[in-house]
Amino acid sequence: MTERWRVDLTQVIGAILIAWLLWRNAPRRNTAALLFFGVYPIVGFALLRGVEAIGLPVIDTTLWGGMMITLLMSVVGIVFSLPLGVVLALGRRSELPIVKAVCVFYIEVVRGVPFITVLFMANFMMPLFVPEALTPDRLLRPMIGTALFSAAYMAEVVRAGLQAIPKGQYEGAQALGLGYFTMMRLIILPQALTIVIPGIVSTFIGLFKDTTLVAIVGIADFLRAVEAARIDPNWAGPTISSTGYLFAAIVYWFFCFGMSRYSQSVERHLARGH
Template sequence: MTDATLDNAPRAFVRTETLPQQPAPLSVAGPLAWIHANLFSSPLNAILTLLCIWFVVVTVPELVHFYILDAVWSGASRDACLADKVGRPVGACWAYVADRFQYFIYGSYPIADRWRVNIVFAMFALGVVWLLWNRAPLKRIGVFYFFVILPLSGFILLLGGDRAQGLLRFLILLSFALAVLYLVLSFVPSLARFWTNPALLAVEQEAPPWKRFHGAKSLILLSLVVFGILAILDDRIGLLRVDTGLWGGMMVTFLISAVGIVFSLPLGVVLALGRRSRLPIIQLLSVIFIEFVRGVPLITVLFMANTMLPLFVPQEYSPDRLLRPLIGVALFASAYMAEVIRGGLQAIPKGQFEGAMSLGLGYWQMMRLIILPQALRIVIPGIVNTFIGLFKDTTLVTIVGIFDFLRTVEATLVDPTWATPTTRTTGYAFAAVFYFLCCWGMSRYSIAVEKRLAAGQKR
C-alpha cells in the first residue's frame, strides 16, 4: 500500500477531553421558560395573568401611597391626620396606632401592673420556642414547663389577689414536700444498705437509686425556682388582684387561643379514640358530643357558656366571666379536632394495628407508640388549619363582653381624640396585619414540620 493510499484512508478519532457543559436553551429552562409554563401556558392562564397584572398595577400604587408615602407616622391628636390641618393629602393615621398601642396590647389592665403581663409574655415566648425548636435541649422539662408551670404562673401573675397568693403558697409547699421526698428516696435507702452491709456501697455507687429520679429532680428544681421567684415578687412588689373585666387586647386574644389550642388537641385525641371505641356507651357519648358541638355555631356555644353554665353550679362557685368563654372555645375546638384526628386514624393501614398487637402491645401502648404518631403526622395540615381557625374565631368573644384585640381596636374608633376620616381604615388595617402575621407564622411552621417529617411525600 502506497503512502498516497494511506493518506486517503478514513481515520477514526476519539476525543480525550470532555466538552464543557452548555446552558439549557431559554425555551426549556430559565425565567422565560418559567413564565411560559406557569403564566402563559394556555389562553385562559394568559387572560388570568393579564387580569392579575392589571389589578396589581391599579391597586398597589394606591395602597403604597395611602399606607406608606402619604401616611402620618407621628402626632399627639387628630390634627396630625387632618388634611386641612397639615396642608397635604393624608393617608393612614399610624400616629393613632402608636398612641393607642399600649391599649391594644393590655386593654384596661392597670398601668402599674403591666410588668406582670410582660413577664407572662416572656414566659410564653420561652415555652413556645422550647417546644417548637427541634434542637432545643431537655424537651421533657420544656413540656412540663409549658403545660404545668406556665399556666399556674400565668394565673398567679395576671389575676393576683388572695386566691392567687393562696395557690402560690400551696405550690411552694408542694414543691418543698416533693423535694424532701426526693431526698428521702435518694439517700435513705443507700444509708440503710450501707449500715446493714457495707459491701453494697460499691454497687450503690455504680447505680445509685437517685438516678431513677433524675427527671423528677429537674422538674422539682424548676418548680422551686419559678414559684420562689414569684413569691419574692409578691413579697417585694405585691400582686394585687386585677379583675378579668379589665383584661383585654392582644393579651386576651393570645390567652383564649392558647387555652383553646392546648386543650383542644388532647381532648380531640380522646374524643377521636372514643368515637372509634368498641364500647357502645363510650362511642355513643363521643358521637353525641362531637355532632352536637359541630352542629351549632361558636356564637351559640359562647352564649350557652356565658349564660347557662352559671346555672348548673352554686352562685358562690360560678365560673369567672372570662373562664366561661375559655371553656366554650376549648370544647368547641376539641370537637373539630376530634374529626381531624379520626381522619388520620382511619388512614392508618390495618397492618399497623395487627403488627402492634402481634408484638404484645396493649391498647394504650399501641396507640401511644405506633398509631397516634403516624396519624398525627398525616393530619398536620388539618390540625394547623383548625388552630388557625380557632385563633381567628377568638374575635367572637366580643359577643359576650370580652375585650379581645379586635374589640379594643373598635373601642378606640369612637374616641374623639383621633376621630379622622382615615382612623377606621388604619385601625382595621393594623388588625389585619396582626392576624395575618400570627396565622402566617403558624402556617409556615406547619410546612416546616411537614418537610421534616416527610408527611407530604408521595409513596
Template structure:
C-alpha cells in the first residue's frame, strides 16, 4: 500500500437529467417498430402499399360495387350503368346470397314449418348464453337442459311425427342447421367419451386398455370420409331388412366417433402432464379412484389442454362439410349446390357464395377461440406461459 495515498471524495453532485420521455403515441410506435432503420422503412412502405391496395380493392369488390338487390343473374351480370360486365368481376353478388339465404340456413326444410328450426335456435341461444357466463346461477340445471333436454326437444320439433306435427324427413334438412346440429352433438358426445377413452388407455386392466388403444388407433388411422362412408353404406348391411337407421343419425354417430378418438389423445396429454405428486397426494388422502380423478386429476388435466380441446371442436365444426359424401348438405354443401341454378350463374356468384360460407365458418370458429382464451385467463392461477 502506498504511504501517500489520499482518497478521492466528490465535493459536488452531478446535475440531474430529465427523465426519458415515454412516447406511447401512434407516431412513436411507428418510429420504433416500422421505421427504426432505412431497411425497415423500405419494407414497411412496400408491404404497406400492398396491404392498402388489397384492402381497398377487396372493400370495393365486396361492398362498393356489389349488387345488393334484384332477382336473377342479369342483376349481377350488368354494371351500375346497365351495361354487360366484360370481366364479370366488378362486384360481389349479394342479391344471390339474399335470395338463397333461407336455403343456406335450413336447406330444403318446408317453408311453412320454419317456426320449428327458429324455435330450436332460440332455445339453444337462451340456454347457451347463461351457460357461458361464469356468474350465471344454477349451472347444473342449465347443463341438464342444454345437453340432455334440448337435443330431445330439438329432435321432436325438427323431425316431427309426434303430437300431431307433420313429419319432415332428414333428407330435407340442410344448411347451417345441419352444421350446427352435427357439431353440437359431436361436441357433447366427444368430450365425455374422450375422457373415458383416455382413462381407459391409461388403465392397468389389460382388456380395457387394449380395447381403448385399438379403438383410438383404428379411428385415428382413417380419414373422416371413410368413417362417414362406413356409417352410411356399410352399417345397413349388418342390419336386418327393414331395420334401417336414419342417414342423419349415421352421420351423427360417425362424427361423434371420430371426434372422440382425437379428444381422447388430447385428454391423455393433459393427464400425462400432471405431476406424479398429485396422484400420490390424492392416494395419501384415502380417495378412491373415482374421487381422485373427479376432484383432483381431471380438473387440472382439462385446464392444461383447453387449447387442444377447443382446437378439436373447431376442426370438427369445419369437418362437418364432409357429410356431403353421404348426400347430406351442410352449409358449404348447400352453397355449392346452389351454383347449379342457371338463374344465378354468373362469374361472381360462386366466389360470393364461398365468401359468405367462409365468413360464417370464421365467425363461429373465432367465437370459440375467443371464449377459450377467456376461460384460460379466468382459470389462470399465476403460472407464466
C-alpha cells in the first residue's frame, strides 16, 4: 500500500503524454512522441518494477494487478502491433519468395489459433526455447504473445489499405526516382493507413477487450480484480456481483467508446483534404 503512489504517478504521466500526443493542435508533439516512446518506458519501468540504486524497492510482478495490468497490456500491444503489422503486410506483398512465404505462414498460423492458445504458448512454451538466464518475466510473456497475436490481424488490415492504393501512385513514385522504402514511407503507407483507420481502431478495441483473457495464465487484470473483490467476505452483499460487473462494463465501454470517437474525429480531419 505504501508504494501505490508509484503506480498512480506512472499512470498520471502516461495519461498526460497520451493526451499530449492525441491533441492534434498541441505544441511540440514531436517532443511528446519522443518522451512517450523513448523516455516514458524507462521511467515507467523504474517506478513500477523498482530500482534499489535510486531507493525504490523492487516489486515482483506477481504482486501487480488491477487496471494497471489492463492498461499496460493494452498499451504495449497497441504500440508494438501496428509497426509489426505494417512490416508483415509489406512482407506479404513482397516480391521476394522467402520473405513472402514467411510472412504468409506467420499470419495464417497465428490467425488460425485462438488467443488463449497463444497466451499458453507464450507463458509455458517460451521459456523452453531460450536460456534460463534470458527467460522473460511472467508478465512480459503474455505481453509478447498479445503483441504478436494482434500484429497478425493488423497485417491483414494494413494489407487491405495497400491493395486499395491505385497502381498509378506506385508508378508515379517510381517515376520520381524514389526508392522502395522512401516511396512506402512518404506516399503509399500514409494513404493506406488513412484508408483503414476504422479497421485499425477496431483491432485496437478488440485487443483492449481481449486483455481480460490474460487471467487464464494467472495475471490479475482489472476484471480479475473485480472478481476477487466480489468473492471477498469483507465486501459480501446481495448487490456486489451486479454492481461490480456493471462498473467493469462501464469502464471498458468508456475506453472503447473513447477510441471509437477519436478515430472518427481523425477521419473527419483527414477527409478535409479531399
